[in-house]
Amino acid sequence: MARPGGRTTAEAVREAEAGLDSHREDGMRSLAATLARLEAVCAAREEGAEAQVYELASAFADMAGFFDTGPLYAAAFSLCETSDRMIAGACWQWPSVEVHLRAVRLILAAGCDANETSRLLLGGLATIVARLPKQPG
Template sequence: MTEARTLKIKTTLARQMAQPGGRTIADVERRANERLERHRDDVMTTIAGAVTELELVVAAAAPGSEPQVYRLASSLLDTAGFFDTGPLYDAGYSLCDVADRMQAGGAWNWPTVAVHVQAMRLILSGGCKADATTDALLLGLRSVAAKARQEA
């Protein structure tokens, strides 16, 4: 009976990884953040557009447009997640949660959605900065969301 032999094969990638030099993780992260920051203005314009679309959907409050609320709010979250939008992200997440629960429970409440959208507009116009005003807005949204959860 022959004995099994183990061969170590060194791949090209392994040889390249073993060579000294290259970029540090901190440098790569810094460069990535710089490149991402170049898109901030465009992203904030896109977010403002999503909030405007939400305002139009809420103003119309047309039957059958309920799924648009979740779609627009989740799109806003997808975009806002790349940047530090603090309270805006929290308000958008709350709207997604409320819209999902209301739609699943069949008890849609447009005023609840309107309050969330108005809060997002205020937060956006304030530069998405966390302060006492946005803390109060988020606290109010939490209580509105809790009531909506009970109703759904």
């Protein structure tokens, strides 16, 4: 790093972003598959499904965070926060999960664009989170 020549930080960042972008299509397919699993868990509502929702939502948010998914990541994070609070507060509400999943589906289908629609959806999700009891600590 102290020697002249070589790559600049900006060049290294551009190369890293280009490498990540080459995996974007596979990442989006993986996100769609995880969303389908979340929707199936929500529809089945079997015993232990609440923990599965949090686990899958967390995996979804992790993957969305690798790519520039803007409002998609924010919606996934909101689902994580919602499910975490509902589990901790013993106040599980399936409609809250369903609304999140529909919002995630809409944002994903719209190409993860930050626009007025996604801002309205995220505002609605924030209202759901705000109504849930906060974690102590």
